[in-house]
Amino acid sequence: MIAVAFKLLCYDKAKFVAMIMAIALAAFLMQNQGSMLKAFLGMSGSQIRDVREVDFWVMEPDTECFDQAKPLPDKALQMIRGIEGVAWAVPILKLDTNGRTDHGKLRTLSILGVDPSNRIGEPKMEKGQVEGINERNVAVVDPGGWAILFPGIAFEPGRTIRVHDQWLTICGISSASPPFTGLPIVHTSIFTARELNRGESRSSTFVAGKCADGRKVQEVLERINRLTPWQALSRQDFMDQSYRFYEGQGVPMIFNITIMIGLLVGTAFTAQTFLMFVKDNSRSLITMKVMGVTHKQLAVMMAVQAAYLTFLGLAIGTTIATLTSEFVRQIPFLRGLYTPVPVVLLCAAFMAGIAFLSAFIGFRRVLAMQPSDVFRS
Amino acid sequence: MISAVTCHQVRKTFGSGDTVIEVLRGVEFSAHLGEMTFLVGPSGCGKTTLISVIAGLLNASAGEVSLFGIHLPELGSREQILFRRKNLGFVFQQYNLIPALTAAENAAMPLLAAGESLKSAVNKSKVVLERLGMGHRADQLPRTLSGGQQQRVALARALVHEPRLIICDEPTAALDHESGETVMQLLSSSAVHPDRAVVVVTHDNRVFHYANRIAHMNDGVITHVEEKRHKPHLS
Ligand SMILES: Nc1ncnc2c1ncn2[C@@H]1O[C@H](COP(=O)(O)OP(=O)(O)O)[C@@H](O)[C@H]1O
Ligand SMILES: [Mg+2]
Numbered sequence: 001m002i003a004v005a006f007k008l009l010c011y012d013k014a015k016f017v018a019m020i021m022a023i024a025l026a027a028f029l030m031q032n033q034g035s036m037l038k039a040f041l042g043m044s045g046s047q048i049r050d051v052r053e054v055d056f057w058v059m060e061p062d063t064e065c066f067d068q069a070k071p072l073p074d075k076a077l078q079m080i081r082g083i084e085g086v087a088w089a090v091p092i093l094k095l096d097t098n099g100r101t102d103h104g105k106l107r108t109l110s111i112l113g114v115d116p117s118n119r120i121g122e123p124k125m126e127k128g129q130v131e132g133i134n135e136r137n138v139a140v141v142d143p144g145g146w147a148i149l150f151p152g153i154a155f156e157p158g159r160t161i162r163v164h165d166q167w168l169t170i171c172g173i174s175s176a177s178p179p180f181t182g183l184p185i186v187h188t189s190i191f192t193a194r195e196l197n198r199g200e201s202r203s204s205t206f207v208a209g210k211c212a213d214g215r216k217v218q219e220v221l222e223r224i225n226r227l228t229p230w231q232a233l234s235r236q237d238f239m240d241q242s243y244r245f246y247e248g249q250g251v252p253m254i255f256n257i258t259i260m261i262g263l264l265v266g267t268a269f270t271a272q273t274f275l276m277f278v279k280d281n282s283r284s285l286i287t288m289k290v291m292g293v294t295h296k297q298l299a300v301m302m303a304v305q306a307a308y309l310t311f312l313g314l315a316i317g318t319t320i321a322t323l324t325s326e327f328v329r330q331i332p333f334l335r336g337l338y339t340p341v342p343v344v345l346l347c348a349a350f351m352a353g354i355a356f357l358s359a360f361i362g363f364r365r366v367l368a369m370q371p372s373d374v375f376r377s
Numbered sequence: 378m379i380s381a382v383t384c385h386q387v388r389k390t391f392g393s394g395d396t397v398i399e400v401l402r403g404v405e406f407s408a409h410l411g412e413m414t415f416l417v418g419p420s421g422c423g424k425t426t427l428i429s430v431i432a433g434l435l436n437a438s439a440g441e442v443s444l445f446g447i448h449l450p451e452l453g454s455r456e457q458i459l460f461r462r463k464n465l466g467f468v469f470q471q472y473n474l475i476p477a478l479t480a481a482e483n484a485a486m487p488l489l490a491a492g493e494s495l496k497s498a499v500n501k502s503k504v505v506l507e508r509l510g511m512g513h514r515a516d517q518l519p520r521t522l523s524g525g526q527q528q529r530v531a532l533a534r535a536l537v538h539e540p541r542l543i544i545c546d547e548p549t550a551a552l553d554h555e556s557g558e559t560v561m562q563l564l565s566s567s568a569v570h571p572d573r574a575v576v577v578v579t580h581d582n583r584v585f586h587y588a589n590r591i592a593h594m595n596d597g598v599i600t601h602v603e604e605k606r607h608k609p610h611l612s
Binding site for chain 2: 001003004007008010011283284287288290291292293294297370371372374375377
């Protein structure tokens with residue numbers, strides 16, 4: 001009877017295609033918007049995630065996310081280095097400022113200054129050598145950042161950006177993760193960054209560090225929080241806090257509305273078409289009941305139909321969503337977009353829910369069909 | 378003569394209160410193995426209702442119906458379905474073929490319902506279609522077949538699982554005379570069998586000569602039963 005279920009389902013091609021398309025559309029909307037939400041919010045922790053060597057970050061107490069950088073007083077570094085259980089700590093200076101490329105483009109940059117003496121916070125490189133930034137006024141930039149600064153121009157070392165009255169020379173392309181802000185991520189030595197941070201006497205934004213072997217991170221964090229006026233967070237907590245910050249800014253709302261629409265339209269359309277399918281096939285279904293096809297068999301048949309529709313609709317929807325992500329991420333500003341696996345799985349669960357709900361509603365109609373109607377025309 | 382179907386004082390009412398109508402008013406009816414029994418009468422006299430009750434698709438309001446000595450209402454609903462699947466074959470006025478399935482797949486439906494694989498069920502149904510002169514159309518969809526051909530596929534479906542009772546409701550009413558003749562001929566030559574009873578509802582008096590017995594119905598009761606001269610197909 002499973003084979004019969006497939007034949008019934010595929011016979012009316014228009015309805016079959018309509019049902020698949022309804023599921024595909026809903027899946028596409030959910031995955032597209034869900035991916036944007038998840039990927040963009042996920043990017044709020046990109047620059048924290050990129051510094052793999054550290055256990056914790058220390059910052060101004062009111063800092064809510066990575067992009068809200070407010071510098072720490074200079075004594076912070078020494079104090080944190082002196083806390084028991086801290087193996088080492090390094091300064092990181094973050095500043096957002098404007099620059100003009102030698103190409104004539106005016107752009108806002110996200111500059112990260114790292115300490116050349118210990119190399120913590122240096123990015124991994126795609127092109128060129130990261131050691132270049134040890135020189136004064138030399139920088140590396142992420143690939144999307146390059147495309148924003150020098151659109152249409154292949155990377156060539158030696159291009160410059162004027163920031164205030166200094167010229168930054170770009171010596172390489174890093175593989176820094178795309179930031180939430182979409183801005184070019186420019187790594188320099190902390191000395192260069194300090195010179196560019198006009199009007200600010202404080203010399204670092206964050207102190208990042210590692211705990212001594214055998215020390216519990218939470219204990220060390222508690223000690224820093226107790227003995228200093230600053231806020232210490234584990235690497236993961238800082239990422240989570242940045243994520244929640246943007247979540248709290250209403251970012252999900254924009255996407256959730258579209259996700260809800262996708263869900264509602266998908267459910268309504270799929271259920272509607274499935275009911276129409278049951279209605280169109282009522283004579284066949286009643287005849288099968290009279291021939292001794294049990295309700296259990298019919299339930300299995302309809303479940304198989306629902307599963308098949310889900311599979312096809314989801315495959316199409318996922319393919320389109322993934323291709324769309326690929327297409328959108330070609331825009332440098334949106335370079336962080338991708339389709340996260342959890343989004344696909346969640347969407348699959350929803351779509352299966354929709355299809356099985358539709359099949360269930362249809363099945364109740366089938367249950368209600370009177371076998372004696374088989375003789376009526 | 379062995380009774381396949383016996384109805385005793387069968388009543389059936391529809392509706393309730395003021396709108397209640399009694400469609401069957403104490404039916405006495407029987408159909409025997411090896412025979413083709415016709416149920417004839419004017420439109421609206423209750424023929425379809427009676428065979429629905431016999432087939433267990435409707436429950437009688439009163440009276441007794443037994444099939445091969447079994448009272449269907451006494452079985453559980455699942456047992457009733459399984460009993461019907463095994464013992465009954467149906468032919469309908471409107472053929473009731475499933476448009477999405479080929480002739481052979483349609484004819485195989487009772488076997489598929491019983492859990493047989495598509496391949497083996499279709500192989501068996503093709504043998505029956507062959508016998509009914511439909512072998513060459515076995516792989517075609519119903520919409521490509523004429524009415525007479527569709528009814529022959531339906532007949533194959535009623536025969537494929539070798540049921541003990543075949544119930545036909547107006548099998549020739551939608552067909553022209555020639556196709557109707559063919560269907561009736563095939564019905565009497567392949568369906569009638571010593572271990573099987575065939576009940577045919579019709580008001581097409583041109584095919585009455587195929588009957589072994591004719592039960593005349595009017596206004597919810599069997600008025601008289603006519604025994605035909607020619608012998609039932611008993612071996
Ligand atoms: N489910 C039902 N509800 C109410 N009346 C019905 C129902 N089924 C049949 N009837 C009535 O019962 C009478 C007999 O119907 P039916 O058995 O179909 O007659 P026949 O097959 O002899 O033409 C008709 O008047 C019909 O309107
Ligand atoms: Mg009738």
